[in-house]
Amino acid sequence: MSAAVLAAEPLWLTARRAVAMDRFAARGLPTAKDEAWRFTNLHALTARAPSGTARLTLSAAPEGVTFTRLSTLLAQAPERLEALLALPEGADALSALNLAMFSDGYVLEVAPGLHLDAPLEVSHDNQGRAVHMRALVLLGEGASATLVERANGSGWSNNVTHAVLGAGARLRHAKLQAQAADSVHLSAMTLTLGAGADHESVILALGAGVSREAVTTALTGEGATASLRGAYLLGGKQQASFVPELLHLARNCTSRQLVKGVLGGTAHGVFLGHIGVPEGGDGTNAGQTNRNILLSPGARVDTRPRLEILADDVKCSHSATVGALDETALFYLQSRGLAPPQARRMLIEAFAADIVDGADLPAPQRESLQQALSFWAETLA
Amino acid sequence: MTKLLEVENLHARIAGGRDILKGISLSVGAGEVHAIMGPNGAGKSTLSAVLAAKPGYDVTAGSISYGGADIADMAADERARKGIFLAFQYPVEIPGVNNTYFLRASVNAIRRERGEPDLDASQFLKLVKKKMSLLDIKDDLLKRAVNVGFSGGEKKRNEIFQMAMLEPKLAILDETDSGLDIDALRAVSDGVNKLRDPNRAIVMITHYQRLLDYIEPDFVHVLANGRIVASGDKSFARELEKTGYAHLERAA
Ligand SMILES: Nc1ncnc2c1ncn2[C@@H]1O[C@H](COP(=O)(O)OP(=O)(O)OP(=O)(O)O)[C@@H](O)[C@H]1O
Ligand SMILES: [Mg+2]
Numbered sequence: 001m002s003a004a005v006l007a008a009e010p011l012w013l014t015a016r017r018a019v020a021m022d023r024f025a026a027r028g029l030p031t032a033k034d035e036a037w038r039f040t041n042l043h044a045l046t047a048r049a050p051s052g053t054a055r056l057t058l059s060a061a062p063e064g065v066t067f068t069r070l071s072t073l074l075a076q077a078p079e080r081l082e083a084l085l086a087l088p089e090g091a092d093a094l095s096a097l098n099l100a101m102f103s104d105g106y107v108l109e110v111a112p113g114l115h116l117d118a119p120l121e122v123s124h125d126n127q128g129r130a131v132h133m134r135a136l137v138l139l140g141e142g143a144s145a146t147l148v149e150r151a152n153g154s155g156w157s158n159n160v161t162h163a164v165l166g167a168g169a170r171l172r173h174a175k176l177q178a179q180a181a182d183s184v185h186l187s188a189m190t191l192t193l194g195a196g197a198d199h200e201s202v203i204l205a206l207g208a209g210v211s212r213e214a215v216t217t218a219l220t221g222e223g224a225t226a227s228l229r230g231a232y233l234l235g236g237k238q239q240a241s242f243v244p245e246l247l248h249l250a251r252n253c254t255s256r257q258l259v260k261g262v263l264g265g266t267a268h269g270v271f272l273g274h275i276g277v278p279e280g281g282d283g284t285n286a287g288q289t290n291r292n293i294l295l296s297p298g299a300r301v302d303t304r305p306r307l308e309i310l311a312d313d314v315k316c317s318h319s320a321t322v323g324a325l326d327e328t329a330l331f332y333l334q335s336r337g338l339a340p341p342q343a344r345r346m347l348i349e350a351f352a353a354d355i356v357d358g359a360d361l362p363a364p365q366r367e368s369l370q371q372a373l374s375f376w377a378e379t380l381a
Numbered sequence: 382m383t384k385l386l387e388v389e390n391l392h393a394r395i396a397g398g399r400d401i402l403k404g405i406s407l408s409v410g411a412g413e414v415h416a417i418m419g420p421n422g423a424g425k426s427t428l429s430a431v432l433a434a435k436p437g438y439d440v441t442a443g444s445i446s447y448g449g450a451d452i453a454d455m456a457a458d459e460r461a462r463k464g465i466f467l468a469f470q471y472p473v474e475i476p477g478v479n480n481t482y483f484l485r486a487s488v489n490a491i492r493r494e495r496g497e498p499d500l501d502a503s504q505f506l507k508l509v510k511k512k513m514s515l516l517d518i519k520d521d522l523l524k525r526a527v528n529v530g531f532s533g534g535e536k537k538r539n540e541i542f543q544m545a546m547l548e549p550k551l552a553i554l555d556e557t558d559s560g561l562d563i564d565a566l567r568a569v570s571d572g573v574n575k576l577r578d579p580n581r582a583i584v585m586i587t588h589y590q591r592l593l594d595y596i597e598p599d600f601v602h603v604l605a606n607g608r609i610v611a612s613g614d615k616s617f618a619r620e621l622e623k624t625g626y627a628h629l630e631r632a633a
Contacts, residue, residue: 327436332473332527333483335433336543337461337490346486350477350526
């Protein structure tokens with residue numbers, strides 16, 4: 001059987017798809033035995049939707065910038081992708097499945113030294129299918145860009161994003177995941193940062209019944225900086241995992257992880273944060289914070305920081321908290337006439353707001369994320 | 382005529398604990414100012430908490446009626462919307478909630494209860510300006526999170542500013558004078574005096590005669606060991622300065 005997915009795809013890709021499919025078949029879907037997937041319940045996937053593509057919308061590309069569908073580029077200039085569409089060593093089963101099955105996605109490439117002021121926007125709207133979307137983000141040396149991503153619709157999304165930032169490049173990435181409650185949203189983003197490169201991702205996991213945001217950042221050049229700001233606001237039976245992995249592979253790199261969760265109903269939040277500093281990662285400064293608020297007795301959080309530090313000169317901090325809304329503050333608000341749901345909404349918003357307020361984004365994009373948080377806070381209150 | 386507030390033989394406790402209020406009776410008419418004094422731990426803040434329906438307290442006997450209706454089952458937010466205001470002894474810091482945003486939500490919640498339309502942002506700001514001039518409050522406090530990082534005196538002023546904004550029928554001020562410097566005490570007292578109104582009753586809990594020099598009460602009560610053990614007019618407070626509470630507690 002041929003493993004080609006697209007009508008006119010290069011032979012090297014078809015060959016790689018076959019290998020990837022073998023890898024997936026050998027491993028199968030992750031189960032509770034895989035530590036990194038322990039809490040992600042994939043039972044929903046056993047009754048799988050037919051595969052297909054999402055409705056993908058990309059904003060216009062300014063001059064000097066490639067911002068286009070992956071399928072288009074594969075048809076027009078496959079040679080530009082040959083080195084990039086590969087299965088990394090150690091890629092997990094779902095990343096392998098993505099390579100085997102993807103039919104579209106997007107490529108963003110910004111030429112060295114080019115600064116983009118206006119954000120680029122991509123939205124994927126899953127029409128109830130199993131969609132394997134693949135994205136490539138390539139910033140040349142000293143380039144800078146802001147990418148705003150929105151995931152909507154239903155079905156199963158299994159997205160893989162691969163980003164490479166050249167020396168001194170700067171990427172601001174915002175993602176709003178608001179898929180329907182019956183969807184499964186799995187996202188794996190891997191980033192490689194060159195010397196002095198600077199990355200920030202703001203990820204709001206608000207929708208989907210089951211979601212997972214894995215962000216693996218390799219700080220490979222001296223003085224690179226990475227920041228992950230994340231929030232999950234979950235109700236009903238929703239489940240969301242954040243799996244950030246920060247690898248300090250070069251000297252004097254800085255990383256921050258700040259992830260907050262608010263959980264009602266019987267929702268389940270998971271934070272598996274990893275900081276890895278191998279020998280040679282001297283001058284590392286890494287911080288990791290996961291804070292949670294449980295709104296109901298049935299809600300649950302598993303938070304597991306993991307630090308592996310083999311270098312000497314390292315500053316590393318981590319903290320995790322799980323609490324409830326402040327009763328005294330609730331009473332204070334109520335004593336001023338606010339009904340309990342309104343009071344709770346205010347406190348939920350106040351708790352989660354700094355994830356977005358502190359994000360380095362243009363005001364309109366930040367405001368739209370603020371509105372989304374506010375809307376979801378209201379549904380939870 | 383029924384009084385605005387009628388407390389009768391009120392017994393209350395922290396849920397699961399012993400009784401702290403052991404038979405309070407207090408009757409407050411519209412337009413009146415009552416001062417409640419008494420030793421530390423007597424139950425003054427507990428009384429104010431029970432009047433404001435703070436969760437965690439059980440009323441074990443007696444009744445509270447407000448505007449002629451029993452309010453035993455009325456939750457804190459509804460009492461507030463119906464005009465009961467508590468200025469906290471220890472105002473609560475709420476990080477992340479902007480003071481102006483909070484106050485506008487609160488003003489509008491109360492207006493809605495009265496059947497009045499919401500104030501939009503500019504109408505609200507006009508009202509803020511008007512009330513601020515009443516109290517000599519700094520407007521940068523309004524841009525900050527509710528009470529966060531406010532000095533002790535700023536917190537107390539903010540409480541009275543909220544009272545001015547919300548225009549309650551019954552204001553309970555729990556030690557609003559504690560921690561105020563001399564000028565702030567005067568400013569806050571002036572503010573409260575401006576809010577005196579034939580339709581508004583004020584119950585102020587205090588330890589100090591000085592406050593009563595600024596805000597002259599119609600009645601002074603001593604609350605000791607969970608009961609009102611003595612009451613009088615404003616001259617009674619002066620007497621207490623000299624005699625202390627001990628003889629009253631013994632007599633009770
Ligand atoms: N949360 C609580 N748990 C246990 N006991 C409490 C609690 N709150 C108040 N009490 C007790 O109830 C009694 C009355 O307290 P309350 O705060 O009403 O006194 P007060 O008259 O306001 O005193 P002060 O003048 O010092 O403010 C005290 O003995 C106090 O220790
Ligand atoms: Mg007290």
